[in-house]
Amino acid sequence: MQFTLSLPVLCAIPLAPLFGSAIAGFFGTKLGGNRIGNGACQFVTILGVMIAFVLSCFVLVQVMDGFYFNGTVYRWMQLGELNLDIGFLIDPLTATMMCVVTFVSLMVHIYTIGYMQGEEGYNRFFSYISLFTFAMLMLVMSNNLLQLFFGWEAVGVVSYLLIGFYFERQSAVFANMKAFLVNRVGDFGFILGIGLLLASTGSMNYDVIFAQNTALAAQTLPGTSWNLVTVACICLFIGAMGKSAQFPLHVWLPDSMEGPTPISALIHAATMVTAGIFMVSRMSPLFELSDAALSFILVIGSITALFMGFLGIVQTDIKRVVAYSTLSQLGYMTVALGVSAYPVAIFHLMTHAFFKALLFLAAGSVILGMHHEQDMRKMGGLWKYMPITCLMMLLGNLALIGTPFFSGFYSKDSIIEAVAASHIPGSGFAYFAVMASVFVTALYSFRLYFYVFHGKARWGHADAHAHDHHDHAEQGDDHAHHGLAPGQKPHESPFVVTLPLILLAIPSVIIGYYTITPLLFGTYFGDSIFVDIGKHPAMKELAEEFHGPIAMAMHSLTSPVLLLVVLGVLTAAIGYLWAPKLPGVVAQAFAPIKKLLDNKYYLDDLNQAVFAKGLLWIGGVLWHRGDQQVIDGFLVNGSAHAVGRFSGLIRHLQSGYLYHYAFAMIAGLAVLLAWVLYAYLPFVR
Numbered sequence: 001m002q003f004t005l006s007l008p009v010l011c012a013i014p015l016a017p018l019f020g021s022a023i024a025g026f027f028g029t030k031l032g033g034n035r036i037g038n039g040a041c042q043f044v045t046i047l048g049v050m051i052a053f054v055l056s057c058f059v060l061v062q063v064m065d066g067f068y069f070n071g072t073v074y075r076w077m078q079l080g081e082l083n084l085d086i087g088f089l090i091d092p093l094t095a096t097m098m099c100v101v102t103f104v105s106l107m108v109h110i111y112t113i114g115y116m117q118g119e120e121g122y123n124r125f126f127s128y129i130s131l132f133t134f135a136m137l138m139l140v141m142s143n144n145l146l147q148l149f150f151g152w153e154a155v156g157v158v159s160y161l162l163i164g165f166y167f168e169r170q171s172a173v174f175a176n177m178k179a180f181l182v183n184r185v186g187d188f189g190f191i192l193g194i195g196l197l198l199a200s201t202g203s204m205n206y207d208v209i210f211a212q213n214t215a216l217a218a219q220t221l222p223g224t225s226w227n228l229v230t231v232a233c234i235c236l237f238i239g240a241m242g243k244s245a246q247f248p249l250h251v252w253l254p255d256s257m258e259g260p261t262p263i264s265a266l267i268h269a270a271t272m273v274t275a276g277i278f279m280v281s282r283m284s285p286l287f288e289l290s291d292a293a294l295s296f297i298l299v300i301g302s303i304t305a306l307f308m309g310f311l312g313i314v315q316t317d318i319k320r321v322v323a324y325s326t327l328s329q330l331g332y333m334t335v336a337l338g339v340s341a342y343p344v345a346i347f348h349l350m351t352h353a354f355f356k357a358l359l360f361l362a363a364g365s366v367i368l369g370m371h372h373e374q375d376m377r378k379m380g381g382l383w384k385y386m387p388i389t390c391l392m393m394l395l396g397n398l399a400l401i402g403t404p405f406f407s408g409f410y411s412k413d414s415i416i417e418a419v420a421a422s423h424i425p426g427s428g429f430a431y432f433a434v435m436a437s438v439f440v441t442a443l444y445s446f447r448l449y450f451y452v453f454h455g456k457a458r459w460g461h462a463d464a465h466a467h468d469h470h471d472h473a474e475q476g477d478d479h480a481h482h483g484l485a486p487g488q489k490p491h492e493s494p495f496v497v498t499l500p501l502i503l504l505a506i507p508s509v510i511i512g513y514y515t516i517t518p519l520l521f522g523t524y525f526g527d528s529i530f531v532d533i534g535k536h537p538a539m540k541e542l543a544e545e546f547h548g549p550i551a552m553a554m555h556s557l558t559s560p561v562l563l564l565v566v567l568g569v570l571t572a573a574i575g576y577l578w579a580p581k582l583p584g585v586v587a588q589a590f591a592p593i594k595k596l597l598d599n600k601y602y603l604d605d606l607n608q609a610v611f612a613k614g615l616l617w618i619g620g621v622l623w624h625r626g627d628q629q630v631i632d633g634f635l636v637n638g639s640a641h642a643v644g645r646f647s648g649l650i651r652h653l654q655s656g657y658l659y660h661y662a663f664a665m666i667a668g669l670a671v672l673l674a675w676v677l678y679a680y681l682p683f684v685r
Contacts, residue, residue, distance in 0.1 A: 005059065005063075005067045005069040005090055007071065007073065007088075009058075009059075010059070010088050010090060012052075012055060013051075013055045013102075013137060014134050014137040016048040016049070016052045016055075017045070017048045017049050017052050017105075017130045017131070017133040017134040018130070018131065018134040019044075019048055020044045020045035020046075020047060020048030020049065020130045021048070021126075021127045021128075023036075023041070023044045023045075024036075024042075024045050024123050024124075024126045024127040024130065025123075025124065025127030025128075027040075027041075028040070028041035028127065029124050029127070036123075038122050038123060041123040041126050041127070042109075042112075042126055045126040045127065045129070045130040046106070046109045046110065048130055049105050049106045049109050049133055050106055052098075052105075052133065052137065053099070053102035053103055053105075053106050056095070056098040056099045056101075056102045057099060059095050059098060060095040060098070060099050063090060063091065063092055064095075064524075068090060069088055069090040070087075070088070070089045070090070070091075070143055070207065071087055071088065072085045072086070072087040072143075073085075073086045073087050073088060074086055076146075081202065082198075082202065082203070083203075084146050084204070085144060085146070085147075086147050087142070087143040087147065087205075088141045088143055089141070089142065089143030089206060090141065091526065091527070091528040092524055092526055092528050093278075093281060093282065093346065093525060093528035094140055094141055094528070096346065097140040097274075097278055098137065098140060100350050100353045101136050101140065101271055102133065102137070104265070104266065104269050104271075104353050104354070104357045105132075105133040105136075105266060105271070107361070107500035107503060107504055108129060108262045108265055108266045108361070108500070109126070109129060109130070110496060110499065110500050111262055111265075111361050111364070111496070111497055111501075112125065112126065112262045114368075114494045114496040114497035115260065115261060115364055115368060115497060116260060116262065119260075121165060125162075125260065125262075125263075128162050128165070128263075129162070129262065129263060131158050132155060132158040132159070132263075132271060132272075133271070134154075135154035135158055136151065136155055136272070136275070137151075138150060138151040138154065139151025139152055139154075139155065139278075143205060143207075144204045144205045144206060145197065145204040145205075145206075145209075146204045148279065148282075149191070149194060151275075152187070152190065152239070153187070155243075155271060155272045155275060156179075156180065156187070156272070159176075159179060159256070159267055159272050160176045160177075160179060161176070162176075162259050162263040162267070163175050163176035163179055163256045163259040163263070163267075164176030164258070164259070165259050165260055165263070166259075169258070171258055172258040172259070175255040175258040175259075176256075176259075178251070178255055179252035179253075179255070179256055182242060182249055182251060182252040183242045183243065183249075183252065184242075185242055185249060186238055186239045186240070186242015186243060186249050187239055188238075189234075189235045189236070189238025189239050189241075189242075190235065190236060190238065190239020190240075190242075192235040193232045193233070193234075193238075193239065194236075196221075196228065196235065197209055197232055197286075200212075200216060200219060200228060200232075201216070209286070210285045210286070210530075213285055213289060216228060216229050216232075216286070227292070229289045229290050230290040230292045230293050232286065233286055233287050233289075233290050233293035234296055236279065236280070236283060237276075237280060237296065237300075239276065240276025240277070240279055240280055240334075241276070241300065242276075243272060243273065243275045243276040243279075244273050244274065244275065244276030244277055244333075244334065245273055245304075245326075245330055246276070246300050246301065246304045246330065246331070247303045247304045247307065247308070247331075248603060250304060250308060251600075251603055251604055251607060253268070253273070253323060253326065253327060254320055254323045254324060254327075254600075256323070257317070257319045257320055257323055261319065261360060261361070261363065261364030261367060262364065264319060264323070264360050264364075265356075265360035265361050265364070268322075268323065268326040268356060268360060269326075269352070269353045269354075269356045269357035269360065273326065273330055274330075274349050274353070276334075277330070277333045277334070277337065277345055277349050278346075278349070280297070280337045280345075281337065281342040281345060281529055282528075284340075284342050284529050284530045284531065285530040287337075287340075288340065288532045288535070288536070291424060291425070291535070294337075294338050294339070294340060294424050294536075295338065295424050295426045296338075297337050297338040298337075298338025298339060298422075298424055298425075298426045298427065298430050299338075299426045299429065300334060300338075301332070301333070301335040301336075301338055302331065302335055302338075302426070302429055302430040302434070303331070304327060304328070304330060305328050305329075305331025305334075305433050305434055306331070306433040306436055306437050306440070307601070308324050308328045309324065309325075309327075309441055309444065310440060310597055311601075312324035312325055312328065312440070313440065313443060313444045313447065314594065314597045314598055315444075316375055316377055317374050317375065317376070318363045318366060318375075318376050318452065319360070319363050319364075319367075319374060321376075321444055321447075322356070322359050322360055322363055322448075324444070325356070325359070325441065325445065326356060328437055328440070328441060329348070329352050329356065329400075331433075331437075332348060332412060332415050332434060332437070333345045333352070333415075335415060335419060335430050335433070336348060336414075336415045336418060336419075338424060338426070338430065339418050339422035339427060339430070339536070339538045340422070340424075340531050340532070340536035340539070341414070341418035341531075341538050341539055341542070342529045342531060343529055343531075343539065344411065344414045344415055344418050344520060344542075346519070346525075347410075347411045347414065347512075347515070347519050347520060348412065348414075350411075350515075350519075351399070351408055351410070351411045351507075351508075351511060351512050352408070352411070354399075354504055354507040354511065355399035355400055355407065355408055356396075356400070357504050358392060358395070358399075358501060358504040358505055358508050359393065359396040359400065361497075361501055362389050362392045362396060362501055363393075364497075365389040365392075365493040365497050365498065365501065366379070366382065366386065366389060366393075366452060368493050368497065369385065369386050369389065369491050369492060369493055370382075370490055373459070376448065376452055377451075377458060378458050378459050379451065379452045379458060380451065380452070380453075380454070380455045380456055380458040381453070381454065381455060381456060382453045382490050383453040383454060385489060385492065386453075386490055386491070386492045386493070387492070388492055388493075388501070388502075390453045392498070392501040392502065392504075393449060393452070393453065394449060394453075395505045395508055396505070396508055397445040397448070397449050399509065400441060400445050401438075401441050401442040401445050401446075401565050401568065401569070402441075402561065402565055404554075404556050404557065405513060405549075405553050407507065407509065407511050407512030407513070408508075408512065409512065410513065410516045410549065410552065411512060411516075412438075413552070413556060413561060414516070414520060414542060415434060416434050416438075416561060417541075417542055417545070418538040418542055419431045419434055419538075421537065421538045421542065422536070422538045435564065438561055438564040438565060438568070439564040439565075439567055439571075442564070442566075442568025442569050442571075442572070443568040443571050443572050444572075445568075445572075446568070446569045446572035446576075447572045447575070447576055450572055450573060450576040451576050454577055455577055512549075513549045514549075516549055516552075517548070517549065520539075520546070521543045521546050
């Protein structure tokens with residue numbers, strides 16, 4: 001039977017993970033009486049995500065054959081002439097995102113079986129990650145801003161639950177609250193942008209908004225001379241700055257490492273942090289109308305790509321190194337958006353999803369093999385004990401640094417070439433930033449690799465029991481300490497952990513080679529992404545210089561990009577293999593810079609001092625002056641006191657004597673008679 005883009009099939013894609021999440025979250029937890037066990041919960045959630053992945057692949061095949069879908073599932077609400085609908089837009093951009101999201105999510109689900117085995121919240125975790133997948137699918141499949149905003153907020157809420165999964169730890173509670181609040185800052189701009197578009201077009205549907213491009217381009221923000229599209233696009237991108245962790249709204253993402261490793265891979269690879277990149281690409285017909293907005297995007301992405309990479313060099317926590325790598329690569333994607341190379345941004349989003357999920361899950365495998373140790377200073381020489389994990393980490397790092405013929409090479413090199421061909425204001429700084437980031441990325445990536453898998457063993461000592469994961473001693477399980485005890489040795493992770501690594505390594509190596517031609521230089525994206533070639537010719541110039549994936553890789557052998565990659569790897573080898581005392585000498589020589597990087601540019605301190613304490617001060621003033629004095633003191637208690645005083649005066653008139661009441665009635669009748677005479681008998685006046 002031929003598969004078609006029917007509405008029931010499309011509905012099944014997000015609903016299958018939602019169904020699995022509901023079953024595991026209710027019947028597998030205390031909420032529903034723990035009626036089913038761990039095996040049933042992992043089965044139903046993995047089955048739901050697997051169904052979503054298989055159907056997404058069928059949808060991708062049909063979309064490539066020219067079958068699109070844009071329709072309403074149901075009408076949620078009607079306000080006058082405004083229709084608030086839930087609907088799907090299935091085109092090449094959506095189909096690509098659906099496959100990436102469901103595949104990475106499926107790998108994370110399988111990996112979780114081994115990584116989270118024995119955890120108290122095992123079933124709850126499976127419920128959360130399945131719900132997270134549902135929220136992301138609703139976001140990418142939306143055909144209107146209302147549903148996009150629903151998915152946008154839903155991934156934020158579920159990420160709050162996942163980052164704070166170990167809610168008994170104060171650091172986890174702080175991290176999930178930080179992520180939640182920082183994203184609300186970005187979401188404030190996002191909802192303003194949606195509101196501006198709604199007020200200007202009268203609709204939230206993409207096709208209606210895009211159809212009014214010409215009229216929107218001519219409008220100004222009421223009361224100002226600012227271009228309406230520019231303001232709306234910048235507001236939308238501020239939302240993307242929060243979700244996709246762009247400077248200065250990036251501060252939540254490194255702290256999200258407080259969550260278990262599987263969710264670190266899911267959040268940082270294919271779902272939440274890529275939502276902003278997807279949104280800007282989806283709204284490309286609007287962003288193409290404003291060079292000012294594109295320039296703003298370009299500069300923010302450049303700062304993020306370079307300066308977040310610097311922070312990765314000084315990290316000692318294996319997961320935080322990969323986290324800062326994510327920030328830097330998100331900066332690369334944002335730079336591609338800023339030069340109107342939207343297909344390149346999505347291309348890098350796709351390749352990055354595979355190799356970054358691979359790196360995070362490989363880091364988790366190391367953590368398991370090291371008995372929940374995350375400090376790289378207490379590792380070393382693990383390649384003998386964890387050969388599969390070592391190889392997978394190597395392949396992920398080779399893809400990340402842009403080694404020729406690996407997937408990351410094709411997407412990163414395309415971004416660099418697009419920036420070089422762009423004339424958007426800020427492209428000069430952006431080119432310097434992405435080129436410098438090539439060296440920085442190679443340095444911190446292979447610093448991690450050499451530190452963890454090569455060199456002398458620094459584990460198995462009495463003081464090697466560092467804090468991470470969660471306090472197992474409090475849980476009373478088998479892991480009463482962290483790190484290897486004296487006499488213990490690292491061990492390779494079980495097959496259920498290494499299998500997802502192998503499956504993720506395959507696209508990390510080859511998918512760029514096979515997809516660069518149709519995605520960037522063919523007609524794959526069609527009308528789902530719009531680029532004004534006349535104003536922004538970067539993609540056109542890339543197409544003119546492209547002569548196939550093999551020729552592109554061979555040409556890179558003489559390019560400065562590959563030279564920077566090699567220099568970065570050599571620097572890491574010198575500092576962490578051949579001369580291990582050298583990094584300490586360099587750090588001492590550049591102590592002020594080292595301190596700046598260790599303190600993450602003091603942005604957390606600034607946020608704490610200015611925003612957190614400032615908001616506390618404002619809250620204190622509002623509580624003391626507003627709540628206590630105005631509301632409680634004047635409105636509530638003041639009105640009560642006034643009524644009491646008035647009652648105290650009036651009660652004297654209630655004497656209980658009959659002649660007092662008779663006198664009051666006669667006096668009242670006299671006043672009433674006088675008023676009638678005055679009002680209706682003119683001669684009295």
